Amino acid sequence: MSAGARRAALWGALFIINFGLIATGRILDLIEPPVPWILMAANMVLVIPYVRAIRAWQETSGRMTPAMRRYNQRFLAFSAIYMVAMIVGGNLADSIEPGSALLWLTATAPLVPVLGMIWTMGRFLVEEEDEYQRHRAVNAALWGLALVPCLGSSWGFLEMFGLLPHVWA
Amino acid sequence: MKNRLRVLRAEREWSQQDLADRLGVSRQSVNAIETGKYDPSLPLAFRIADLFAMPIEAIFLRD
Numbered sequence: 001m002s003a004g005a006r007r008a009a010l011w012g013a014l015f016i017i018n019f020g021l022i023a024t025g026r027i028l029d030l031i032e033p034p035v036p037w038i039l040m041a042a043n044m045v046l047v048i049p050y051v052r053a054i055r056a057w058q059e060t061s062g063r064m065t066p067a068m069r070r071y072n073q074r075f076l077a078f079s080a081i082y083m084v085a086m087i088v089g090g091n092l093a094d095s096i097e098p099g100s101a102l103l104w105l106t107a108t109a110p111l112v113p114v115l116g117m118i119w120t121m122g123r124f125l126v127e128e129e130d131e132y133q134r135h136r137a138v139n140a141a142l143w144g145l146a147l148v149p150c151l152g153s154s155w156g157f158l159e160m161f162g163l164l165p166h167v168w169a
Numbered sequence: 170m171k172n173r174l175r176v177l178r179a180e181r182e183w184s185q186q187d188l189a190d191r192l193g194v195s196r197q198s199v200n201a202i203e204t205g206k207y208d209p210s211l212p213l214a215f216r217i218a219d220l221f222a223m224p225i226e227a228i229f230l231r232d
Contacts, residue, residue, distance in 0.1 A: 062186065062196025132198035132207050 004057035011050035018043045027165050033094070037087045044083055051076060067128040074120040082113035171230040174203045177221050192216055 001009070022039045025031040031039070055072065058064040089106045096103045121141065128134045158164040178188050185203070189196040192213070201207035202217075208229075209217065218225045 062189065062200065065195050130194045130198050131210055131213060132201050133195060135207065 002057070002061065004053065004060050008050065008053035008057045011046060011053050015043065015046040015050055018046065023167070027167065034091050037091050040083070041087050044080075047076075047079070063133070065128060065130050065133055067124055067130075068133065070127065071120060071124040074123070075117060078113040078116035078120060081116070082110055085109040085113060170205060170208045170232065172202065172205070173228055173230070174199075174217070177223075177228065178203075188220075191220055 019040065022031070022036050022043065026036040051072070055064075058068060058072075089109055092106055093103070096106060121137070124137060125134055128137070155164055155167065159166055174188075178185070183191075185199045186196045189199045192199070193216075194213070198207070202209055214225050214229065218228060221228060
């Protein structure tokens with residue numbers, strides 16, 4: 001693994017581990033709202049060095065294309081909107097009247113950037129002129145399509161029998 | 170698929186980035202084709218052949 005890839009992997013791992021610790025703390029009720037949301041927002045700062053490391057690695061490893069640059073910018077923007085929607089919604093949920101239109105709006109707000117991320121992936125496949133980069137992106141998407149349902153279904157079945165706790169989306 | 174891309178590139182003293190720029194692909198793509206990790210599509214194979222002014226069969230070798 002190149003130095004650039006290692007640097008990007010390190011920042012990414014730190015970001016994910018932190019999120020895992022915060023989520024674990026919340027699931028086990030070790031931390032109460034709004035502490036998890038504040039910690040998640042603070043953790044978002046790690047996105048900056050992570051994205052910089054990823055971009056530098058893509059440039060030096062010969063992976064960067066104009067379509068990839070646009071993909072990175074769009075995905076980052078939608079990720080930021082998603083995090084804001086999650087943090088704001090998570091903090092406001094308990095103080096909104098159950099079943100109200102505002103609660104529906106708050107609950108569905110994160111779906112908009114998620115759809116934006118899916119759109120971004122689709123646009124990349126359309127805009128990318130490099131066939132090998134398209135091939136890699138399709139392979140990655142297929143692996144994700146296989147892994148996410150496997151992990152989600154496995155967790156769901158174990159949760160159904162009370163062996164694992166419920167995890168918020 | 171085995172190919173002579175690296176040899177042909179070296180004869181012209183082109184780097185992988187040079188070849189990538191001439192073909193309009195990324196350097197990673199050139200590397201993947203040279204090392205046999207990826208077989209180019211027919212349009213890209215024709216572009217490679219046109220660039221080196223050779224038939225495709227002179228560049229890409231049957232296994």
